[in-house]
Amino acid sequence: MSNRARELLWSLITLAEREIRRYLRIWVQTLVPPAVTMSLYFVIFGSLIGPRIGSMNGVDYIQFMIPGLIMMSVITNSYSNVVSSFFGVKFQRSIEELLVSPMPPFIILLGFIIGGVSRGILVGIVVYLVSLFFYPDFSIHNIPLTITVLILTSILFSLMGFINAVFADSFDDISVVPTFVLTPLIYLGGVFYSISILPDIWQKISLINPMLYVVNTFREGMLGISDIDVTSALFMQLFFIIILTISCLYLLKSGKGTRQ
């Protein structure tokens, strides 16, 4: 390995380690809330209301909900980790530590994305373990597909969080998108229901919601059921990851939101 490659690797390890250390240090704020919130969802919608609903797409309602709730946690946590961390370094000016160093933009981006992805996956695992408490017989239908979707989704939403943080000038700016865009789209993206129960017009409208593709590809992996074509959904995720990565690198290189 060349000296430059070794230098880049150490830079990346350092930044990724700092990002992971950051959310683990405040685990009460980052890892516990999803477990508590999802337990409440499982109790109310799974155990209390679920039996009255019966089955959804041929599986128990609580079983149908599990992939959706895991995805919901992965999306919100990978997004919020990167948006709050990157905006935090801008706000505290510690972004200067990164900018004065020889680290190229792709290492800076990768470091923050590793932080977001690792938190997304960790929270996903926590919620999965919580779901086993409520539905012990749950078994994963297609493990490679489940892991692939988990990783792709956390990368995608980490990148979105990064872009949000680049443009954010205040704490309001980092809460607007999660509150008014992400949350409604997730709730309407098939976490709690199959779009097959909707009237035709709403089914068609639902197809423009990107969360529907994320939730359903993951549900295909975990349960083997989906409302959409999984292959094209996976390619779509990959396509958006590429577009967003290029955009993030361009923003970092141009200094938008980071340099004066």
Add this chain to the structure above:
Amino acid sequence: MKALEISNLKKTYASGVEALKGISMSVEEGDFYALLGPNGAGKSTTIGIVSSLVTKTDGQVSIFGTDIDLDFPEAKRKLGVVAQEINFSPFEKVLDIVVTQSGFYGIPKKIAMDRAEEVLHKLGLWEKKDLQARTLSGGLKRRLMIAKSLIHHPKLLILDEPTAGVDIELRRGMWDFIKDLNKKGTTVILTTHYLEEAEQLCKNIAIIDKGVIVENTSMKELLKKLDMQTFILDLGSDLDGPLNFNEYIVNQVDPTTLRLALNKNQSLNDFFMLLSNQNIQVKSMRNEANRLEELFLQIIKNEHEQ
């Protein structure tokens, strides 16, 4: 070799403010260089461009011969910057901050730990290594900024008002440390509002005002331009009766204190002889105001009048 070479550097901010109007300057390797100017003159913009915190509009910058447009990573390896504002996470531990910063330069953790121990010992921060940075006093935070900037052993160290708000004892300790670094070969560029320090520490100086360099010379040459200096003389006993000071401009502040305004053609020796002939003993003497401060104000005033 030139540690820093800036040529026709321009910066216009998005707001339309023209912060730098094509400045050129160079700093020799091993120099202790002062960059002075009033608030908003363009000092921090210049430092920001050199350290990549600000994007330039036009011009060239080279650090030890490496053009920042051609190989910024290589240029950055040679550069350490102590920013004006605190720029580390207040929630991280002192040791973690320094070790993490060295990691950003690609230094493996084991080496980084050894270097961190060395630099934290030198700056009197080792005892505080496990404390969160937010618990440090203002002066210690400044020292931590210096520790952070030195962890990758830069050849050029830029300090942007590093002693602002630091008490005199800590400030002197910091300057001793920086002077020692300079003696060992690190080129130092300093911006400060404490002009007395710039006068004592720096060999060469540039004064920048409204985005233009208005003076760029050695400290010695600059001080020669001073027309008039004012001294305060403490006398051994009370003055009584009318005294003869010839052509010297002297005011009596109180019975044992005189204020002498001396122009550059007059001699202090002659004045002391004059006092001695009248049996007046001088116990001590000091500059009324800092010499560089007087010059600085004079230069800036002249620029504004033009």
